[in-house]
Amino acid sequence: MRVSKYLLSTQKETPANAEVISHQLMLRAGMIRRNASGLYSWLPSGLRVLRKVEAIVREEMNNAGAIEILMPLVQPADLWVETGRWEKFGPELLRFQDRHNRDFVLGPTHEEVITDLVRKELSSYKQLPLNLYQVQTKFRDEVRPRFGVMRAREFLMKDAYSFHLDQQTMDETYQSMYTAYSNILSRMGLEFRPVLADTGSIGGSVSHEFHVLANSGEDLIAYSTGSDYAANIEKAESPMPTQTRQAPTQELKLVDTPNAKTIAELVEQFGLAITQTVKTLIVKGAAEDAPLVALVVRGDHELNEIKADKLEAVASPLEFATEAEIRAAIGAGPGSLGPVGLSMPIIIDHSVAVLSDFAAGANQDDKHLFGINWERDLPLATSADIRNVVEGEPTPDHLGTYAMARGIEVGHIFQLGTNYSKSMNATVLDENGKAQVLLMGCYGVGVSRIVAAAIEQNHDDRGIIWPEAIAPFQVGILPMNMHKSHRVAEIAEKLYADLQAKGIEVLMDDRKERPGVMFADMELIGLPHVVVIGDRNIDEGVFEYKNRRTGEKQNIPFDDIIDFLTASN
């Protein structure tokens, strides 16, 4: 492709309102343009990357035995009513009526449609297991679309759905998708990590997320230094404390703490060890007679809301009590709460259960209790894992300790069990002629999000650094003054033609631009290999080659360039 015939709309300035680097670089490199909040057009070079990602995803899905279909974006509401998600799904589900006032949605996902399709289509258990996928446009009416195509409203997704009669084939297909997703991201040259994940609102039992690692990632991943164990912080299991609770050594003491509204202030003003303090958080309870529940974690720990949300005693979705509710129930403000004397269900983190001589709020404003001991000052409360894990503590497999990384979720696989098939009555006759409810799995890849994630992981201050497999073009040719130098034009054109003949994708900057502009654009759009040719090089009989990633430069003799670039690809 010649730049003169292309729509290469690069920009020097960092665009306003683009918070993350991938969004900035995609705008600056002319990959995308915003049509409205969360709606983007893909310009030519952006679309080339998107299509490469799509092609790799498709190949690996086919290799894994999944079969491609295509379902509509517009879905009839009645299917969503069947599963109850018509009511349950928030305003992210865009609902509308057609000209005949019938209800429809713009599909944010396709569990309902595929389950309807399969329950009608399956005639025999012999057709199972079945794994159907599509690469298709989705719409989620995000309240605050942001980060460009990272969290857009309309986006491209690969979603697959598998159907089974037994857990064994469910496990096999799940494993094959795990492998396919690993292959997809490996082939794209991305550093990634599969992590155990919470199944969230989609439901189900087993689930893994696939994260592209990047410092800018929204998700925190806890992984083991000594094994493959890795989990989203939401899901990462805290280790059970190995120490046992010590006998009390301190008296219980009520202390005036007028200037200590936070754990940090308390610790500083009274010289306490933070690990000897606890925080008490009040949330809405699930039981009618327990409108509020107290959750207690160590002062240096953070409550894990996903874990807390799963507690039987706590109402889901988890909601914190307001200050007014807290005052009405306890008579003190949030800065002075503690477990002693609290007349509501208390759930403490496992690490709190082994504390002795610890400090907590006294449930009176501006007062704390020091030297608290379980079973002496208050009954030992029920304990559970309700906190985030922290760096350095042991992983559940005891093969290493937790380390932390940030990631961008680009894939998610789930075992859904019968969550959808049961409500939609998706059954098939088994060998004995008995109707069995199907087991389901679902497997998503954010195709457009991968493009942004790849940039978050691969860039420098000059622009994007594309991994070979998803670069819009493999090679850039920068001819210097080709409009004046006949020699340069001739050699550049020959190289351009020769590389194309070899099936290598080339972008040649044939504009009448200053070299500085051409170099800057080429760095910005991030092609892996750049070949410069000017009059001076011709005298020497060499091309100037520059590797975008390493920055390494070398002179390559005219005759060797094709072999050199073919070998690099």
Place this chain on the structure above:
Amino acid sequence: MRVSKYLLSTQKETPANAEVISHQLMLRAGMIRRNASGLYSWLPSGLRVLRKVEAIVREEMNNAGAIEILMPLVQPADLWVETGRWEKFGPELLRFQDRHNRDFVLGPTHEEVITDLVRKELSSYKQLPLNLYQVQTKFRDEVRPRFGVMRAREFLMKDAYSFHLDQQTMDETYQSMYTAYSNILSRMGLEFRPVLADTGSIGGSVSHEFHVLANSGEDLIAYSTGSDYAANIEKAESPMPTQTRQAPTQELKLVDTPNAKTIAELVEQFGLAITQTVKTLIVKGAAEDAPLVALVVRGDHELNEIKADKLEAVASPLEFATEAEIRAAIGAGPGSLGPVGLSMPIIIDHSVAVLSDFAAGANQDDKHLFGINWERDLPLATSADIRNVVEGEPTPDHLGTYAMARGIEVGHIFQLGTNYSKSMNATVLDENGKAQVLLMGCYGVGVSRIVAAAIEQNHDDRGIIWPEAIAPFQVGILPMNMHKSHRVAEIAEKLYADLQAKGIEVLMDDRKERPGVMFADMELIGLPHVVVIGDRNIDEGVFEYKNRRTGEKQNIPFDDIIDFLTASN
């Protein structure tokens, strides 16, 4: 692909509510399934065809120098307000609000979005001409979706938009799209015809439709027996009469015609030549003082509403007067109308202007006038081309006569002029630094519709007959009793592997089904080449080959089959 691992959902029965053969066969062959009115899922074998059509379209667009982009389906309403189509477009334009109560549409087309994109993106006239295309999902809320994917609500379309400063490059790009569209349909092995077309509501000047020829086509095409001239009947020009008007030979006579409500009855009952009669149709006028206008065509001709709609005197969109309006204005019913004594503007077809001694209604119920002559009985009215052409009359180029064919419109190219760029102020600075409004062309291919059109043209009573280039698989293998005969299984598996190694797409029916079912399914899904292998063939050392299109059968020795099938592909 093995049928046992595939979702091949064939049906024996012709489905209810599928009116056209392509819709019936796509359902029966398991290519598509209906999700709701006008919404379809593409099952695996259907999607393979769709993707092949898409790939051919993409290749030819790239060959023609068009550049691929991707715009969103969901479009902000404000762009549609700018061009006035927010108001003008009917309920086919699906309008909805997002969670923040902002107006959006599901794009039935993308003139607004692309014009907005280009006006922002173009920095120099040097970037012109520019031809951008996408293969993308569209939505049109059809009042009565029908014929399966032929007229669905959600469908796949290739739409391209070109931008120009001058008519010369506009013409060149238009011609290149004309060629590309011809290449696309030729490569798919489809019989087609490009025809002059009306530009309709999209506006513009020059336009061609590309029709796949099929007896079931909704469109009537008038083409020349002696040249390339061809036009949609809506647009086909009537020849100017070569004869001149003869002098009157009959007296004007008022005749009682109580039983002649139609031209056919009049002609039969009074022994008139139908070519000596005229029909008078009353439509709404455009001028304030002419609420109604009379249109007169010969008794054997049909009014062309598209042509009539363009008359200055007629209100657009064309609307026929009601019987009540006709009675109020004329005092007679629609069966007794004629041009004599009519106090409203009259426009007659050119062929009516050369009549003498003709018959028409008398504007009194149950009475006609015979022997009418222009300039004696009434002034000669303004004449225009307001009728459909008929088979056998000369084409406007005088190189042949009109013949008729039916077609399915699968492509449409337009020169839009400044229709959109003017209202959206899409300009670029020309060489002299002066802002010029861009000229635009637009070019659409109904990707999903082509699949249905191909079937309408290529089928028999046993099923689909796929053209090679868009067949879901090239070769079908039918092993007889492979589950019992080890020899058959071995040879079938080897053939399957060998063909795949050659890059030939194969579907092998490895089900435990009766041969009759397997043969019927294979005919129904319409793969071009079928290879049968059974124990008897093995004894003879041959495969039984059958060509789906010709029905021709031959025995091919084991060693020759790969060469034979490779040569057939």
